[in-house]
Every structure is written in structure tokens, then in C-alpha cells.
Amino acid sequence: MCVLFFYSCKNKTQQLLTKKWDCVNVDNLDLGNEPAAGLQDSINNQKIIAAMESLTWTFKDNHEYECSIAGRVTVQGSYGITEDGKTLVCTPSTKNSINSYYIQTLTENDLVLSSAPLVLHFKPH
16 A cells, blocks of 8 residues: 555656746856846846746656757756655766756646755746
8 A cells, every 4th residue: 555655646746747847937046146246247147047047848758858948958868756756856868967856846837846055946838
């Protein structure tokens, strides 16, 4: 019975996650220059924020994902969800890194991921 419970939780998390998600907001983006030294720094910061907020992540049934910026795929790889359904682990196809995100919220209409200190808010595409 316990195994069935974990399987159904994982399956439910997988079902909710499997779709295309658009980033709508980024919190706690550390740009490393506090405060912006001048107009050019402010412009660069706004460009970085705009790029982050144009992220689209697509999670597929076969545990593969794609990350796009402005419609162009920049990263693809595989993903997994921990048994407790609270952590998303993404491994790019280059296998040069592993990125873990805490799943703060996952519903049909909201996905909020955090990787200290960054918090990413997504809505379905």
C-alpha cells in the first residue's frame, strides 16, 4: 500500500509537470552589482531579467526536457523527480552539470521552482 501511495504521488507530480511552462516572474535574481553603477548596468540588468522572464521549459512524458529562451532551445536533457515529489533534478544532455530545484508550487496553472536564492514562477504556455 505504501509503495502504491508513493507511485501515485510521483505519478501525479509527473502528470502536473508534463507540459510547456512560460516563466512569468523571477524573484531574488542576484546580478552581482548592488546598486547598478550607472545607466549601462541598469540596462544590462533589465536585459538579464527580460531574458529570464522569456524562459520556456517543456517537460515531456519520457523524462526529457527542453529550455528555450525567446523560442530558441538553449538546453535539453533529462529530468527526474525525487520520491517525495518536492525536488526536480535536471541534467543537461552535455552532462556537465546537475541542477536541482525545490518545487514550491505545482498545480495545473502554476509552477514555482526555487534554487537558492532564485525563485522562478511559471504559467502554462
